[in-house]
Amino acid sequence: MSAADIAYKSKKEALMNKITKRKYEELEFTCEDEEANEVFRKLIIKEKEGYPEEFYQIYTLRHKEQIEKSNLWKYFYKMPKGSILHLHFDTCNDIDWFFETLAFLDTTFFNPETNTFKYFKSKEAAEKGFERLSEIRDKQENKEEWLKNIKTRLIVIEDEVTDMTRHTWDIFETKIQAMWQLILHKDYFKQYLYRTFEHFIKEGIYRIEARAFLQSLFDDDHKQIPLEEEYAIFQEVINKARKNLNPNFTYSIIIQGLKCWDNQQVENYMAQAIKAKKQYPDFYIGFDLVQEEDGYRMMNSFAPALLKKKEIEKEYGVELPFLFHGGESLNFQENSNLVDLLLLETKRIGHGINLIHHAYLMDYIKNDKICIEVNPLSNQILRYISDLRLHPAKTFLNYGIKICINPDDPGFFGINGITYDFYTLTLAQEFDLKDLKLCCFNSIQYSLLEEQQKQKLLKYWNEEWDSFVKQFLVEQAEQKL
Ligand SMILES: O=c1[nH]cnc2c1ncn2[C@@H]1O[C@H](CO)[C@@H](O)[C@H]1O
Numbered sequence: 097m098s099a100a101d102i103a104y105k106s107k108k109e110a111l112m113n114k115i116t117k118r119k120y121e122e123l124e125f126t127c128e129d130e131e132a133n134e135v136f137r138k139l140i141i142k143e144k145e146g147y148p149e150e151f152y153q154i155y156t157l158r159h160k161e162q163i164e165k166s167n168l169w170k171y172f173y174k175m176p177k178g179s180i181l182h183l184h185f186d187t188c189n190d191i192d193w194f195f196e197t198l199a200f201l202d203t204t205f206f207n208p209e210t211n212t213f214k215y216f217k218s219k220e221a222a223e224k225g226f227e228r229l230s231e232i233r234d235k236q237e238n239k240e241e242w243l244k245n246i247k248t249r250l251i252v253i254e255d256e257v258t259d260m261t262r263h264t265w266d267i268f269e270t271k272i273q274a275m276w277q278l279i280l281h282k283d284y285f286k287q288y289l290y291r292t293f294e295h296f297i298k299e300g301i302y303r304i305e306a307r308a309f310l311q312s313l314f315d316d317d318h319k320q321i322p323l324e325e326e327y328a329i330f331q332e333v334i335n336k337a338r339k340n341l342n343p344n345f346t347y348s349i350i351i352q353g354l355k356c357w358d359n360q361q362v363e364n365y366m367a368q369a370i371k372a373k374k375q376y377p378d379f380y381i382g383f384d385l386v387q388e389e390d391g392y393r394m395m396n397s398f399a400p401a402l403l404k405k406k407e408i409e410k411e412y413g414v415e416l417p418f419l420f421h422g423g424e425s426l427n428f429q430e431n432s433n434l435v436d437l438l439l440l441e442t443k444r445i446g447h448g449i450n451l452i453h454h455a456y457l458m459d460y461i462k463n464d465k466i467c468i469e470v471n472p473l474s475n476q477i478l479r480y481i482s483d484l485r486l487h488p489a490k491t492f493l494n495y496g497i498k499i500c501i502n503p504d505d506p507g508f509f510g511i512n513g514i515t516y517d518f519y520t521l522t523l524a525q526e527f528d529l530k531d532l533k534l535c536c537f538n539s540i541q542y543s544l545l546e547e548q549q550k551q552k553l554l555k556y557w558n559e560e561w562d563s564f565v566k567q568f569l570v571e572q573a574e575q576k577l
Pocket residue numbers: 184185186187269272273307308386387388389421424474504505
């Protein structure tokens with residue numbers, strides 16, 4: 097090698113060191129991590145060979161069954177993933193389970209005209225148009241076909257995702273709301289929530305920060321439940337999960353309001369949210385506004401209401417951070433919500449897709465360590481990114497921006513848990529094991545856990561991660577023999 101070659105090589109090495117240091121600044125890798133990473137990188141390329149080109153496009157979940165049977169699925173499933181930081185509390189229904197447990201109870205009613213489900217304590221109490229679902233089923237000649245069809249009322253299906261004559265958000269919102277009057281009944285909700293926990297905890301999730309409405313649960317007479325009772329219901333299910341599934345598990349709520357509200361409604365709701373935080377500070381941990389971002393007002397129009405937060409916080413003597421959705425948009429001129437999110441001091445950003453187009457903000461977001469909650473399959477199903485290879489996740493990651501991987505509304509996408517998002521994003525963008533370790537680490541590091549608890553969870557996750565990597569290496573070595 098010539099002197100010039102040697103100099104070039106060492107210059108390149110120095111540059112690469114600088115780049116990786118910036119990307120991994122808060123994280124360390126063991127020798128086993130490095131070794132496993134090399135194996136994993138090759139396996140990902142091999143795994144990709146099993147799928148056709150269209151795997152990444154438009155509706156990747158059409159390959160759901162093949163994904164579950166793939167060589168690497170079990171590793172993705174078992175990987176200790178840390179936290180889920182972006183999930184809507186009411187969109188996790190495990191459809192098959194629902195039809196086995198709750199759908200045919202005497203209190204489950206359905207209106208075939210409006211396609212809505214609703215709880216009624218008795219037949220006499222049922223509103224016009226609603227029939228017991230079990231009685232509707234009993235009248236069917238072909239029960240199997242009917243069951244298959246009714247299941248599609250609760251999820252977004254491929255035909256809807258690909259039907260360009262319809263706006264997916266309309267389909268999506270209608271289907272979500274069709275379940276509220278049933279699943280948010282206090283007794284149904286307890287079972288539903290526990291089932292959600294089971295899925296996530298089995299997949300190596302130790303914490304969930306879910307977006308939820310304040311006081312959305314109701315009793316047998318459809319009366320809203322007081323905050324104290326609602327809190328008690330959540331705690332009962334969380335404690336059961338801690339006892340039966342994992343004692344390290346925690347669940348907190350980011351209170352979500354709606355973008356269709358006017359500023360007075362937002363302000364009043366925010367005040368209620370701050371009051372709830374004062375009462376249960378570990379449980380109610382943040383504030384957000386949801387719904388289709390470009391379907392309603394822009395964030396700067398909400399600012400007059402949102403800026404009142406500091407005043408209200410002072411009054412109650414607590415702080416309730418903003419954790420806003422933002423940049424879930426393909427409108428680049430009209431939508432500069434990300435700028436407003438920075439000014440409003442959001443702690444994290446849900447989605448952040450159009451940050452690529454407001455690239456002048458990337459430095460601020462990196463330096464302020466504002467974690468981006470990435471939701472790959474949601475972005476594809478809601479038609480923001482049709483090809484997962486073009487998702488900005490890896491660009492953010494390589495730039496040094498903190499990201500974590502999330503499922504957003506898994507039940508409504510017809511899946512359970514978070515593994516599908518991990519798997520499909522990894523294949524699409526050729527994430528390696530170090531990238532994934534970073535995403536998992538970020539999901540704990542940028543959670544809103546109180547510092548001591550966070551350190552404790554990081555330690556636990558680290559141990560789980562190390563044994564996962566060791567096991568992976570052992571199995572890979574055995575396969576080679
Ligand atoms: O990706 C999203 N962006 C914005 N809002 C969403 C998204 N997914 C769900 N919701 C909102 O959350 C409610 C359920 O809790 C949905 O009805 C929808 O308004």
